[in-house]
Amino acid sequence: MASLKKDETVSLAEAAVKFALKHGADEAEAFAYQGFTTAVSIERGQITKSSRIIDQGLGVRTVVNKAVGFSYTNIVGSKETIEEVVIKSLKSAWASKPDKDWQGFPHKKPYANVRGTFDSAICELSPEDLVKLSSLMLEAAEKTDERVFPIEGGIGASYLSRAIVNSNGVTCFDCGTIIECSLATVAHESGEVTPVCFEFNAERIYKIDPEWVGREAARLAALALRAKRVESRGMDVIFAHFALQQLLYYTLMNAVKADYVQRNQSAFKGKIGEKVASEVVTIYDDGLLEGGLRTWKFDGEGVPQQKTVIIEKGVLRNFIYDNYTAKKEGKESTGNAFRAGYLSTPNVETTNFHFKVGKKSSEELIGEVDEGLLVYSLQGAHSSNPASGEFSVVATPAWKIEKGRIVHPVKGAMLAGNVFEILKNVADLANNERKIGSLVAPWVHVENVNVIGK
Amino acid sequence: MRDALAKVVNVAVDKFGAEYAEVRAQKLFKTMLTIKEERVEAVKEGIENGAAIRVLVNGAWGFASSYSLGVKTLVEAASEACRMAKVASQKLRNPIKLAENKAFEDEVSAKPKKDPSKIPIEDKLRVTSTIAETVLGYDKRVKSCTVDYLDLVGTSYFLNNESSYIEQDKLHVWSRILVTAKEGDVFTFSREEVGSTNGFEVFDIEAPEVVGEKVAKRAVGQLKAKPPKGGTFPVVLGSNVVGVFVHEAFGHLAEADLTLSGSVLMNKLGKKVASEVVTIYDDGTIEGAFGSFKYDDEGIPAQKTLLVRDGVVVGLMHNRETAQKFNAKPTGNARAEDFRVEPIIRMRNTFLAPKDHSLEELIEGIKFGYYFKSFRGGQANLDGTFQVGIQEGYEIVKGEIGEPVRNASISGNTLETLHKVDAVGKDFELWPGRCGKGQTAFVCDGGPHIRVKEVLVGGIS
The missing domain is CATH 3.30.2290.10 (PmbA/TldD superfamily)
Incomplete structure (x- = not known):
């Protein structure tokens, strides 16, 4: 070839x-x-x-x-x-x-x-x-x-x-x-x-x-046909893979980049060692993950890719660096210089942003929700405020969950809030991990998300 | 160049059995700068030369790109494209046909007052640095400023087996400014874009100091803003928000490929989809606008396409394939980002036509609602669900503009919302931007201020 x-x-x-x-x-x-x-x-x-x-x-x-x-x-x-x-x-x-x-x-x-x-x-x-x-x-x-x-x-x-x-x-x-x-x-x-x-x-x-x-x-x-509106209120939301990727790509994944932190654009600045998420959340940036879509021997500057713990049991542990941002703090690069082919200079970027999975199946995760939404995709996630983590998006396609069962598809429901609050409200994760771009994660169950229905 | 391209097309037709063959070659030169606060990250320059060959064989498309403009490589690519088309045609049910088109021969030259390729890098650095300095000097609470700059100059060559040959200069000047401000735990974010198909003279009109102040002022102004209430409210949308709404919420549905895919505009031609004050155009002919060009990437002249007249859908945006399906004329909306990809239906300069109201008249009757002045991102779905994020918004209280709100967004069903537009302003502005549909296209969108009787606002309930 x-x-x-x-x-x-x-x-x-x-x-x-x-x-x-x-x-x-x-x-x-x-x-x-x-x-x-x-x-x-x-x-x-x-x-x-x-x-x-x-x-x-x-x-x-x-x-x-x-x-x-x-x-x-x-x-x-x-x-x-x-x-x-x-x-x-x-x-x-x-x-x-x-x-x-x-x-x-x-x-x-x-x-x-x-x-x-x-x-x-x-x-x-x-x-x-x-x-x-x-x-x-x-x-x-x-x-x-x-x-x-x-x-x-x-x-x-x-x-x-x-x-x-x-x-x-x-x-x-x-x-x-x-x-x-x-x-x-x-x-x-x-x-x-x-x-x-x-x-x-x-x-x-x-x-x-x-x-x-x-x-x-x-x-x-077929399951999205005959969608109904829902009432506005706080409820549980299960973010399926795509929705989670869309939500985090414009917010959390930026907040852990050293250039965002150094340039005062990250809500995580000065918070290493602090609790920023629920205890069930552990995230690695793993540039060596077997079969990962972003796995390579070296990053866009020839630095070895590596596995870096980002959040451990809810505690913020590390940011990700390229050579420039690392040297500025007297540190070593974490192998996160990303290049869009030969057309650009490197930028700090996540490799495989890997959530530790939970123990439950997706059905069991749904089974625990008394009233809430199962959200497959978000519309407008790119309009989130990248610095503050605030978002206001449409959940579509999405399904209503009542008493542990999916009851009907939902139309026109908006979710509004702050991604850093979402992290603190994670109740549980399923065991159904998938690779979506740089995200490797299962479904995530979040409590008390603000839903605007009608 | 013409002889080489003609040879390639002839080989595709005579030797490899193509019903239709076209070749697009390009010679492009780009200059890029990124400024982060006072730091020049890197001055960047690049050459992108190459060609794309697209053929129809047995009613299926074949496509091959080549990074060399040598005849031998191009002929190989033509052979490859025809082979690819034959393979794709194996399972074809409805062969693809193209709408008839007149052949054009033309040479289109750009005539900038200030040719970006002749402007020294030092001047480009001066303009972008001035923007950054203005932003950072505006207020202590401004924490970061990123200025990206791009200019692209070059020529594209189009030749097909129907005797069209077009040589067309490409010229784009673009800049984007991203600013964050912080006070306590409150972060705000503001962005602005500048873009033109004229020359570097765009910065004589969009003076760096003015642009810098505008974007910094917005970031700082939002610091004391509160979250909006969630729910359904009357809103007045500024020209900038109207632009993105018309582009995202309506425009994509009127791209004929998406209409055929089942967008809510399917079977709506000739039907009323909006209130009668709504008239929408997609216009590729506006002098100097960021989405303008003379010929599209299928060799069709760009035109001013009327999409909605007084609330009734009267047109869609077509390429030759969808025009044939609708028994319509191609509208000059087929655009390819570069030689690596094939042309698809894209918008140009999309806008809602102005009417007769002043901003004061639009606002005066509203007891409580929102004035959304400037957007941050927007997206639509084929079922007509749209979302537009807002980067600058205010409450409207008793007919007057009140306190600022931040991180709002609006959503709803496009057609329902277009029916609720009850007054249209007399002002008019176009805003440059970039649209993503797998490929990036340079576009403008805009219009006047409008009032919408009610729309869902995403906020804290």
């Missing part, structure tokens, strides 16, 4: 660093990336499209007198283009302003072995194979309920590789695979349309279940 081999990728990055040092950089770092994706798309009930996307490029950071410049290119075929990108990076550094807190690129450290992140079976999948898998998913949805219409979805299989070289001795290469299938559905019945229901399955190895995704996406849509 790869057009550039490991040695070629690394030597591309090495050449850029060497050229930068020769032309006046105090320090230099090169990030070489390539990605291959084969995908099959479903649109409005049928497979309509297949695509192959290749992307590759080189991003070069140079430092002159503590001023940082960056340039990237997606043309990496010749010596001239590599030299051109380095010169552009240097020119950017010359034009930029010195950063008094700049303390250099990271130094070399040993890498741990990561497991379950590469599977040659994914590289070998042909578009024909992906069409077959997509058909299985689509047919499973259609068989489940005739009121359901699959609106979009598909399967994508990707191979990614990355190499980082810097002038402090870091030279590293890692490659991985990912396969993902998804289906979005709506159900129609006598003029009523449900909200979009969605299911997906993403793995680093070739072990996905498209039929389950199809069935589940259809089942949810």
